Amino acid sequence: MFDLIIIGGGPAGVAAGVYAARKRLTTVLIAKEIGGQSSVSEGIENWIGTPMVSGTDLAKSFRTHLDAVKDQIMTLALGERVTSLVKTDGGFSVKTGGDKTFAAKAVLIATGAGRRKLTVPGADVFENKGVTYCASCDGPLFADMDVVVVGGGNAGFETAVQLLAYAKSVTLIHRHKEFKADPVTVEKVFAYPHMRVITCAEPVEVLGDKFVTGLTYTDTESDEIKKISASGIFVEAGVIPNTDFAEKLVELDPLKRIKVDPHNQRTNIEGVWAAGDCTDELYHQNNIAAGDGVKAIEDIYLWVKRQ
Ligand SMILES: Cc1cc2nc3c(=O)[nH]c(=O)nc-3n(C[C@H](O)[C@H](O)[C@H](O)COP(=O)(O)OP(=O)(O)OC[C@H]3O[C@@H](n4cnc5c(N)ncnc54)[C@H](O)[C@@H]3O)c2cc1C
Numbered sequence: 001m002f003d004l005i006i007i008g009g010g011p012a013g014v015a016a017g018v019y020a021a022r023k024r025l026t027t028v029l030i031a032k033e034i035g036g037q038s039s040v041s042e043g044i045e046n047w048i049g050t051p052m053v054s055g056t057d058l059a060k061s062f063r064t065h066l067d068a069v070k071d072q073i074m075t076l077a078l079g080e081r082v083t084s085l086v087k088t089d090g091g092f093s094v095k096t097g098g099d100k101t102f103a104a105k106a107v108l109i110a111t112g113a114g115r116r117k118l119t120v121p122g123a124d125v126f127e128n129k130g131v132t133y134c135a136s137c138d139g140p141l142f143a144d145m146d147v148v149v150v151g152g153g154n155a156g157f158e159t160a161v162q163l164l165a166y167a168k169s170v171t172l173i174h175r176h177k178e179f180k181a182d183p184v185t186v187e188k189v190f191a192y193p194h195m196r197v198i199t200c201a202e203p204v205e206v207l208g209d210k211f212v213t214g215l216t217y218t219d220t221e222s223d224e225i226k227k228i229s230a231s232g233i234f235v236e237a238g239v240i241p242n243t244d245f246a247e248k249l250v251e252l253d254p255l256k257r258i259k260v261d262p263h264n265q266r267t268n269i270e271g272v273w274a275a276g277d278c279t280d281e282l283y284h285q286n287n288i289a290a291g292d293g294v295k296a297i298e299d300i301y302l303w304v305k306r307q
Pocket residue numbers: 007008009010011012013030031032033034035036037038040041043044045046047080081082083110111112113114115133134136137138242245275276277278284285286287289
């Protein structure tokens with residue numbers, strides 16, 4: 001039996017792995033891959049201490065750091081997807097899709113989340129070629145260009161605010177007449193002269209050649225198909241936390257995110273912690289996920305030593 005199972009190889013899981021190895025906790029880190037969501041990013045400009053790193057290089061540096069500290073104390077079970085997590089007599093048992101079973105006294109869930117994708121034709125073809133899911137990461141690449149934001153919730157409006165700082169124009173489209181975002185945020189966005197908001201708009205197709213050139217949508221009031229020319233499409237259709245395998249054990253919020261105590265990342269189940277984008281943490285960024293992972297290990301270390 002290990003002291004600890006870490007599930008996830010993004011910034012939260014890897015930061016936790018490095019700290020766990022240095023604290024000599026016997027650990028298995030199980031992950032589909034090392035790197036996490038931003039591995040696909042062309043350029044990450046806010047990983048502290050590194051003015052610019054590609055997602056691929058960040059993932060490589062995560063792996064290098066794990067290899068440097070893992071020694072005999074940490075096992076890496078990569079290419080594995082966890083399918084179940086249950087409580088046992090002495091701790092917890094985890095099963096993977098590859099039919100492996102691991103047991104440990106404590107578990108840290110760091111499985112992150114996936115963005116809800118835009119599913120219209122062209123959206124997958126032009127992903128990372130103009131269609132993007134992260135304004136704080138990719139927004140500056142669209143300086144002085146026309147961009148579209150899909151989504152009328154708070155995330156959509158906050159994305160619009162960020163983009164208004166450098167884009168030539170921002171058009172936010174929303175499928176309903178009323179917005180889900182708070183009126184204060186909506187009002188703030190409407191005040192910009194280069195901001196346009198279109199309601200009752202259902203996306204139909206992402207247009208492009210090598211890169212995105214625009215978007216067509218149905219005006220659901222008139223049933224007409226209309227077109228917006230744009231170089232970038234920022235999709236803010238919500239996120240889906242990777243928590244299915246844990247939902248029978250730990251408490252989730254209505255968005256299926258794991259509820260944690262922000263002081264120490266504990267879940268409602270003694271012996272289970274969670275960190276990063278799979279939790280009800282308010283903000284989702286690499287540095288925050290890594291910090292959450294570190295915070296969890298500080299607490300797990302003291303807890304394991306008390307057992
Ligand atoms: C395209 C894009 C670009 C981004 N750019 C930036 C940026 O520039 N700066 C920034 O700060 N933030 C950026 N973000 C946000 C940032 O990537 C996330 O906040 C961060 O990755 C969250 O880290 P995490 O460790 O919690 O989860 P994730 O990065 O989502 O990692 C989850 C890990 O768990 C694994 N996993 C998931 N489910 C299972 C399972 N069942 N079994 C085993 N393993 C599993 C995954 O394979 C992965 O290794 C970006 C996000 C996206 C989508």
